[in-house]
Amino acid sequence: MNTPTCFSLSLTDDVAHLVMNRAAELNTMNPTFWRELDELLTHIHLAGKARALVISSTGKHFSAGMSLDTFAGAITMDDQSPEGRAAIFDLLTDMQGTFTKLENLRIPVICAIQGGCIGGAVDMVTAACIRYASSDAFFCIQEINIGMVADVGTLQRLPKLIPFAVVKEMAYTGRRLPAARALAYGLVNEVFDTHEATVAAALQCASEIAAKPPVAIWGTKQAVTYARDHSVEDSLRQMGWLQGAVWSNAHVREAITAMKDKRAGDFTPLSALQPFKSLG
Known part of the structure; x- marks a missing residue:
């Protein structure tokens, strides 16, 4: 760049x-x-x-x-x-x-x-x-x-x-x-x-x-943007698929533990992406 x-x-x-x-x-x-x-x-x-x-x-x-x-x-x-x-x-x-x-x-x-x-x-x-x-x-x-x-x-x-x-x-x-x-x-x-x-x-x-789990923020942005343009019923259905895709017991445990310990949470960053056209 x-x-x-x-x-x-x-x-x-x-x-x-x-x-x-x-x-x-x-x-x-x-x-x-x-x-x-x-x-x-x-x-x-x-x-x-x-x-x-x-x-x-x-x-x-x-x-x-x-x-x-x-x-x-x-x-x-x-x-x-x-x-x-x-x-x-x-x-x-x-x-x-x-x-x-x-x-x-x-x-x-x-x-x-x-x-x-x-x-x-x-x-x-x-x-x-x-x-x-x-x-x-x-x-x-x-x-x-x-x-x-x-x-x-x-x-x-x-x-x-x-x-x-x-x-x-x-x-x-x-x-x-x-x-x-x-x-x-x-x-x-x-x-x-x-x-x-x-x-x-x-x-x-x-x-x-x-400071929040990046994948949970990603999922939240996906959900609220989708809900803006779709019915409640459609958005709830999308939410079910989305939560099933991003749910992490480890992130929830870490977030709760960090809150109790009054420290910053340790969360995995989003993965870097490589455009398909750049592969090969």
Whole structure:
């Protein structure tokens, strides 16, 4: 993996911390951003070393969303033929897949959000598991303000996180949703006075998650994501198969013993993965 230019990645005590580092550009999302994020998430997923992932940012804003320069030439959106419009579908599917990797990552993802979380950034954070925000944070479905429909996950995931009428208000008007209202609606888990406190809280939460048996966290993420999109009956059936696959008497004994002894548990990490196409 090449050294990224839009991000820095560190791993401390089983917690991965991915930081967007283009503050001067408001951490906007250009093609390099998408490529590097996709590569970094794939690396984290395959390595199996991290037990939780925190995503934070630098500067005044978490991210101002898609770089407008991208539409000026880096990405071709040909609306002059059916073939060109079909290619738009395939392009969006590829972009959507990068943020879906956050949802499908084997570990929980926590976002620490400051300032503006705009356009594509809303697409990204709605694919995370937990969101913390600083008091100056706000969320904006910016796409409607520039004459387009939000298309990389916001309109699909946000209605499962906050009231439908609020989603419609944001999507139709492009109004900002401030941190306090985001907290009241349940979009963010907690609001903090400063960006530093927000990141610290995200890292603390990740550390707590990392102290649990990784395969039990993996199973829990599988179950809650499945339950979001399926009936209770289907989800209970899936839970039976899932628990049968990941149950470990040893992990339960170790967790209980560690709790009684007031010490950290000793749990097996997730296995590293090797893509099938790399075998042979």
